[in-house]
Amino acid sequence: MRAPMSWLRDWAQLGDDVTVDQVAEQFTRLGLTVERIERVEPGWSGPVVVGRVLECAREPQKNGRTISWCLVDVGHHNADSAEGVDTHRGIVCGAPNVDAGQLVVVALPGAVLPGDFAISARKTYGHVSDGMICAEDELGVGTDHTGIMVLPETVDGRALVPGEDATPLLVSPDTVFDIDVTPDLSHCMSIRGLARELAGALGAPFTDPVSLTTPDPVAEGYPVRLLDAACPLFVAVTVDDLNPTAQTPAWMKRRLELAGMRSISLAVDVTNYVMLETGQPLHAYDGDRLQGSIVVRKAHDGEVLTTLDEQERTLDPDDLLITDDSGPIGVAGVMGGASAEVTETTRTIVLEAAHFDAATISRGMRRHKLPSEASKRFERGVDPGAAYSAAHRAADLLVSLGGARKRTTETVTGKVPVMPTQTIAASLAGDVLGVEVPTEQVVSILQSSGVQVDVAGDRLHLVPPTWRPDLVDPYDYVEEVGCKVGYDHIPSVVPRAPVGRGLTRSQRLRRAINTAVAGQGLVELITMPFINDRDLDRMGLPAEDPRRRVVRLANPLADTAPYLRTSLLPGLFAAISRNTSRGNDDLALYEAGSVFLAREGAPTAPSPSVDARPSDDELAQFAAALPEQPRLLAAVSCGAWTRPGWRGAGLPADWTTVVAAADAAAEAVGVTLVRRQAEVAPWHPGRCAELLVDGQVVGVAGELHPSVCQAFGLPARTAAMELDLDDLIAADPGRGVLAPLSSHPVAKEDVALVVDADVAAEEVRQALVEGGGAMVESVTLFDVYTGPQVGEGKKSLAFALRIRAADHTLKDAEAAQVRDAAVAVAVERFGAVLRD
Amino acid sequence: MSGPNTNYDPVQVAALDEAAIAEMVDQAVTAIRAADSIAGLKQARLDHLGDRSPIALANREIGALPPEARRVAGQRIGQARGRITEVFREREAEVTAAELEATLRAERLDMTLPVELHPQGAVHPVTALIDQLNDVFTAMGWEVAEGPELEGEWLNFDALNIGPDHPSRGTTDTLFVDPIDHGLVMRTHTSPVQIRALLNRDLPVYVVCPGRTYRADEYDPTHLPVFHQIEGLCVDKGITMAHLKGTLDHFARELFGDVRTRLRPHYFPFTEPSAEMDLECFVCRGESVGNPDRPCRTCRSEGWIEWGGCGVVNPRVLAAVGIDADVYSGFAFGMGIERTLMFRNGAEDMREMVEGDVRYSRTLRGGAR
Structure with missing residues (x-):
């Protein structure tokens, strides 16, 4: 506004x-x-004054133009004249309409007009022109350049005097x-x-522009029938004999423009002016084009209306219509139709000032995408008590400005709706605001807002004024009092919360995971969580892959990405491309966030009442209706992990980078991930491992399939990892035990085992751990060898065993026994051969 | 060489003569002190304390002395040896220290060489800020509540007194899950978490709800369609708007230092009374207002920064979750995380927060978070 x-x-x-x-x-x-x-x-500075043209001599020029040599009386400014004459100044004027006797606007030397146009005395056409007689556009007060501005002899009953400042006449x-x-x-x-x-x-006096009381229903004016409760009140006032040539006065035009509306015609401008002033939207119908009674009703199925913007609109049965015998002539409160609109020849005008239900207008406006000054007001709620007064104010303006005649007969159909009453405790406002507000102050604030207040002991009975549809609930009145008391008067008091439990274990673990993965050297990103079919195809996901259980948005931000993500990887892949295009080639990125997996046959979400807590069944239905939304952690890496440097060769950011990130995440939870060779899209079938906790797969890591790298435009051998954070956190082992440490010396045994080349090193290691028993402190792989010494299709795995007893120092023979037991299991499981 | 049992005056045996021994000691001390390396020192010891050293040779002469003279001679030799050994030890310590020092000097390295063993990792500024905010509130005894990003329409709107005709429920503002009549939306604020907290927790409830939210909004320097919020909710007996003010004041101080806050009346369906919360500009402290010579980019010379919305929980919201508004009252507030980062850390373009440039997350370090 x-x-x-x-x-x-x-x-x-x-x-x-x-x-x-x-x-x-x-x-x-x-x-x-x-x-x-x-x-x-004003867009100018310096002397711009009223002048009287005393003499005006036309002087044709060689260039074909005719200029006027004018002697202009500019009152006390005459004395400054360059030609030493004290009764006028000489000014050359090119405008055809300049004439002796006119009152004009003169910019004198020293004035600077819009566009940094400095006025000075200058020689032209054989005269010294000592100023300029101005046209509208030269002052920026209008666009007219057909001639100079001619001022009236009097303004507001006062005669203009040559020499007086013209600025207040032109711009207030x-x-x-x-x-x-x-x-x-x-x-x-x-x-x-x-x-x-x-x-x-x-604390200043206020005069209400809405001064008339709505009378009881009367049907003497234009006939109106209301067929729908969404229109409880309709006032129709008619004026005749409007002068079609009457113009909107400048002051009204100016106010409309300042208020952001364009001037259209006197009739339309008057309705807009009254709307801006009173808040009551009005509509002006051409009385000669209306056919029969005005009927307000809901639309019939399939009804159409051509609106003022010349669009044919199909109406909805929820649309509230203004109709006459010809059919719909407007969508109530939203937009008028073309058929009964006022034109430049309209002489009889029927003014509509009606009240419409806010929600109905709001829906209609949205349905037809027609936000207008009227609908914006109706959807918020218009004062029904203003309708009658506004109609008359508009009619009166048409009388005074357009020479019209107001009929003495009028129509008032329906009534001003009764406002909902409320009763509150006198202390409520103070209790809610946390600042003492004495009852007298509450009463005086509400009364000055127009509320009718009856004090009954410690209760207040309240009736809001018709212009305050927002005052309904007790707390609405609290807000009204609060605003008027001033929120700055409310003290600042920190509430004492009960003893809190801090972050939940899951929240703490997620933070620990985040810190650990970042500490591992990876950089966290937040990406947009939308994907499309092409993403899933480029990942090479088979039809039955759970990541194809997408949730589709009805109104996606972009039609090119209509699904919610089922994996964090497409977002990270896009981030790799963006980074490499910006010259960030060495990348180890991660993201933690939700993905969305549709549930087959999920029920519709319930819509319980808002007056009471939903039932347990309804709450269960909410849970069932929502898709699965697990939290995942994903990482991608490419380029170099460390660049070659003074310490030697660098390391690639390969699959080990993302596996290390997964391990760091697991370590933060206190579990160890076991890797198992796997073949899962979008990974390289030979370089992919499932990540397991307690035998359950919680994620996958490895090098991406080359065709995936190609499809997403990723560097060759980009690696990726994705794991389910919820599953990982569920494996949280809980409180650990600080077991006593053995102080006895450790025995170290190295073994090299030859196994088939496709045997997983981790499984062999597990066999050694299990075979060695309780005294095996650790088993670490330290060498992998393939070559002629072990033969085709074989590999040698070298492990270091640390063996220690809790209660005594091991003898060599005991350590050897443990080692042999460990090897025996590897031999049994994998046909491993011990190398000498 | 003299044989035993011969009655000699020890003075008569030249090698055991006091002056001779003193001369041996002098020579030894001079030699040892002259040695300036472990090797030289070793040679000096061999020369002056070894089996063939003058002192050792003189020692052999003692046997030739008459028994009564042997004691004096032995003492003389012993004292001489002791003196030489003492000097040797001293010198050995000096030379060892000097040699060590020389070795260390030779081992000097350029300690300014880069030592980065692996790349610098980083959490995203949004995550870091959320962690910080959670800490502010958990320190006050509040808890952190979370909920799904894809949410029931009732929980996101109706329960919050946002009726079916409210403009924000249109497809121009809210992202709906297909089909629309299934009643599922991408949450437009974290307020449904507040509803869940009131449905699932025992009263009183003091929770903050950080998380991701979605709007069918523009993607421009100051708007993201997917962004983060933190909301707070307190429902207890006797809660007033003064408690809201106190909580926000504390929150603002924790995050921005000693700044003033201001509540401005506003409208939200879920709070009544409602307010916008403004933060006194922590950069110019209002001094840029009406002062064109000192413009402030942070508050655009307005003196105040609009931080978030807040208010007293509308009793209609309490009714929807079955809480008696005559017994309990509460307040709620909410602010955008990205927006907070924008003015706290001078971010100029929100889009950079989700573009995924690896440099962005690395920008904020240590205390600057």
């Missing part, structure tokens, strides 16, 4: 000393956010407040409402 200061002052009698900043501050304190303050000022400095009105403050979508709030805040 754009509100010119001058218009607010019409109704709020503010003192002259009230400043723009004060007004803005009061609006802000009331919750009327001032988005912008625009100061309207004003200030426009552009206010963001929240949906609850519907009454502030008008000058009336804003002036009321401002006057209240500054």
Whole structure:
């Protein structure tokens, strides 16, 4: 809502000393956010004065033009004349309409006009031109350049005097407040409402532009029938004999423009002006084009209407219509139809001032995507008590500005709806706000907001004014009192929460995982969680892969990515491309976040009542309706892990990088991941491992399939890992045991085992661990050898065993025994051969 | 060489003569002190304390002395040996120390060489800020509540007094799961977590709800369609708007230092009274207002920064979760994480937060988080 200061002052009698900043501050304190303050000022500086053309001599020029040599009386400015004459100045004027006797606007030397156009005495066409007679566009007060501006002899009954400053005649400095009105403050979508709030805040008198009381129903004017409860009140006032050539006066045009509306015609401008002032949208019908009674009803199925924007719209049975015998002539409160619209020849006007249900208008406006100044007001709620007064104000303006005649007969169909009453404890506001507000103050605040207050002991019976549809619940009144008391008067008190338990174990572990993976040298990203079929295809996922159980959005941000992600990898792949395109080639990235997996046959989510807690069944139905949303952790790596440097050769950011990240995550939880050779998309079939905890697969890691790298444009041998954080955290071993340490010496035994080349090293290691028994402290692989010494299809795995007893120092023979037992299991399981 | 049992005056045996022994000691001390390496020192010891050293040779002469003279001679030799050994030890310590020092000097390295063993990892600034905010509230005894990002429409809207006709429920504002009539949306705020907290937890409830939220919004420097929020909810007996103010003041101080806050009346369906919470600009402290010579980029010279929305929990919300609004009351607040990062850390373009450039996450370090 754009509100010119001058218009607010019409109704709020503010003192002259009230400043723009004060007004803005009061609006802000009331919750009327001032988005912008625009100061309207003349676009010039220096002397721009009223002048009387005394003589005007036409002088044809060689170039074909005719100029006028004018002697202009500029009052006390005459003395400055360069030609020493004290009764006038000589000015050359090229405009055809200049003539002796006119009052004109003269820019004198020293003035600077818009566009940095400095005026000075200059020689031209054989004269010294000592100023300029101005056209509208030269001053920026209009666009007319067909001739100079000719001023009237009198303004507001006062005769203009040559030499007086013309600036106030041309531009009155004003200030426009552009206010963001929240949906609850519907009454502030008008000058009336804003002036009321401002006057209240500054303690200034307020005059209500809505001064007439709505009479009982009367049907003497234009016939109207209301067939739907969404229109409880319809006022129709008719004016005749409108002068079709009457123009909108400049002051009204200007106010409309300052308020952000364009001037169209007198009839339309008057309805808009009254709407801006009172908040009541009006509609003007051409009385000669209306056919039969106006009927307000819901649309029939399939009904169509051509709206003012010349669009044919199919109507919805929920649309509230204004109709006459010809059919629909407008969507109520949203947009008029073309058939009964006023034209430049309209002489009889039927003014509609009706009240419509806010929700109905809101739905209609959205359905037809027709936000208008009228629908924006109706959807918030318009004061039904203003309709009658607004209709008459518009009619009166058409009378005074357009020479029209107001009929004495009128139509008032329906009634101003009764406002809902409320009873609250007198102490409620103070109790909720946390600051003491005496009952007398509560009462006086509410009364000045127009609320009718009856005090009954410690209770207040309240009836809101018709312009406050937002005052319904007890807390609505609390807010009203709070705003007027001022939120800055509320003290600051930290509430004492009960003893808290801190982060949950899951939250702590997730933070520990995040810290560990970042500490491992990977960089966390947050990517957009949307994917498409192509992503799934490029990953090479088979049809039955659970990651194809996508959840589709009905209105995705981009049609190219209509699904919610089922894997974090596509987002990370895109991040790799973006990084490499920016020259960031060495990457180890990770993301932790939710993915979304559709559930087959999930029920529709329930929609319980909002008056009571949902039942347990309804809550269970919510749980069943939601897709699975597991939290995953994924990592990708490519390029170099370390670059070659002074310490030697570098290391690639290969599959070991992402496995190490997974291991770090598991270590943060306190579990050890076991890797098992696997073949899973999108990984390289020979370089892929499932990650297991307690025999359960929680993730997959490895090098990506070359065709996946190619499809996503990733560097060759990019590696990736994805694991289920929820599963990993579920494996949390809980509280550990600080077992006593053996202080006896360790025995070290190395063994080299020759096994088939496709035997997994980890499985051999596990066999040694199991075979060695309790005294085996650790088994570590330290060498892998393939070559002629072990033969084709074989490999040698060298392990270091650390063996220690809890209670005594091991003899060589005992250690050897443990070693042999360990090897025996590897021999049994894998046909391993011990190398010498 | 003299034989035993011959009655000699020890003075008569030249090698055991006091002056001769003193001369041996002098020579030995000079030689040892002259040695400037472990090897030289070793040679000096061999020369002056070894089997063939003058002192050793003189020692052999003692046997030739009459028994009564042997004691004096023996003492003389012993004292001389002791003196030489003492000097040797001293010198040995000096030379060893000097040699060690020389070795260490020779081992000097350029300690400014880069030592990065693996790349520098980093958590995302959004994650780091959420962790920090969670810590502020858990320190106050609050707990951290979480919930699904894909949520029931009722939990995201109806329960929060956002009725079916509310504009934010349209497809222009909210991302709906297909088909729309299944009643599932991408949560537009973390408020459904508040509803879940009120449904699932025992009263009183003091929780913050950080998390990801979705809006059918523009993707531009100051808007992301997928962003993060943190919301807070307190429902207890006797809770007032003053408690809201106190909590936000504390929160603001923890995050921005000693700044003032301001509540401005506003409208939200789920709170009544509602307010916008403004933060006094922690950079210019309002000094840029009306002062074109000192413009402030952080608050755009407005003196205040709009931080988030808040208010007293609307009793209608409590009714929807079955809480008696005559007994319990509460407050709630919420702010955007990315927006907070923008003005706290001077981020100019929100899109960089989700573009995935590896440099972005590495930008904020240590205390700057």
